[in-house]
Amino acid sequence: DGGITQSPKYLFRKEGQNVTLSCEQNLNHDAMYWYRQDPGQGLRLIYYSQIVNDFQKGDIAEGYSVSREKKESFPLTVTSAQKNPTAFYLCASREYTVSDYGYTFGSGTRLTVV
Amino acid sequence: GENVEQHPSTLSVQEGDSAVIKCTYSDSASNYFPWYKQELGKRPQLIIDIRSNVGEKKDQRIAVTLNKTAKHFSLHITETQPEDSAVYFCAAPGGSARQLTFGSGTQLTVLP
Numbered sequence: 001d002g003g004i005t006q007s008p009k010y011l012f013r014k015e016g017q018n019v020t021l022s023c024e025q026n027l028n029h030d031a032m033y034w035y036r037q038d039p040g041q042g043l044r045l046i047y048y049s050q051i052v053n054d055f056q057k058g059d060i061a062e063g064y065s066v067s068r069e070k071k072e073s074f075p076l077t078v079t080s081a082q083k084n085p086t087a088f089y090l091c092a093s094r095e096y097t098v099s100d101y102g103y104t105f106g107s108g109t110r111l112t113v114v
Numbered sequence: 115g116e117n118v119e120q121h122p123s124t125l126s127v128q129e130g131d132s133a134v135i136k137c138t139y140s141d142s143a144s145n146y147f148p149w150y151k152q153e154l155g156k157r158p159q160l161i162i163d164i165r166s167n168v169g170e171k172k173d174q175r176i177a178v179t180l181n182k183t184a185k186h187f188s189l190h191i192t193e194t195q196p197e198d199s200a201v202y203f204c205a206a207p208g209g210s211a212r213q214l215t216f217g218s219g220t221q222l223t224v225l226p
Contacts, residue, residue: 031211033213033214035216040219041218041219042120042203042216042217042218042219043158043203043216044216045213045215048211048213050211056211058213059115090157090158101146102146102148102150102160102163102205102214103148103160103214104160105157105158105159106157107156107157108155108156108157110155
């Protein structure tokens with residue numbers, strides 16, 4: 001999967017339940033990102049992290065949380081506070097030390113509320 | 115932060131014709147402009163990018179042009195083929211961490 005792996009591929013969440021999406025990369029990239037994609041729309045930034053133990057809110061962080069305890073891992077938790085979580089979630093990484101490079105994306109997780 | 119606008123939202127062309135997708139950006143400090151192709155249900159794939167020190171870059175049937183004065187950049191696909199059908203996104207960096215802001219996407223359909 002090009003060095004960045006997301007799991008699971010499909011995830012179903014019940015009302016009021018927290019779920020965690022996994023993102024792991026072996027590219028030795030410093031920066032990692034979470035984007036949300038709704039049908040027919042672009043990618044919106046949820047959270048990003050430039051170094052271990054540090055992360056920043058993106059444009060639509062409400063109802064989500066993240067952690068960055070290891071360089072390789074950047075899990076995203078969708079909490080019960082996120083009222084409309086059904087979407088396609090994409091994780092990406094980039095070599096932070098190299099200025100302005102493109103992202104490598106994971107294959108995505110499709111989350112559905114049931 | 116950065117604001118990226120992309121047009122058109124949908125584009126249909128006959129096989130063999132050319133396709134052009136345009137984007138504008140707001141942050142004059144942006145100096146890197148990638149284009150991604152996303153097939154249905156799959157991850158976006160980087161297809162071409164351009165830096166601000168050049169005005170045009172080509173890779174076989176794909177080219178990107180940049181006008182920094184007007185703050186817009188365009189994707190050109192020549193001799194389109196059915197396998198070019200996909201959603202295309204432009205992006206530009208902004209914010210303190212130079213995180214990418216994406217356009218809203220263009221659904222390109224190449225008709226056989």
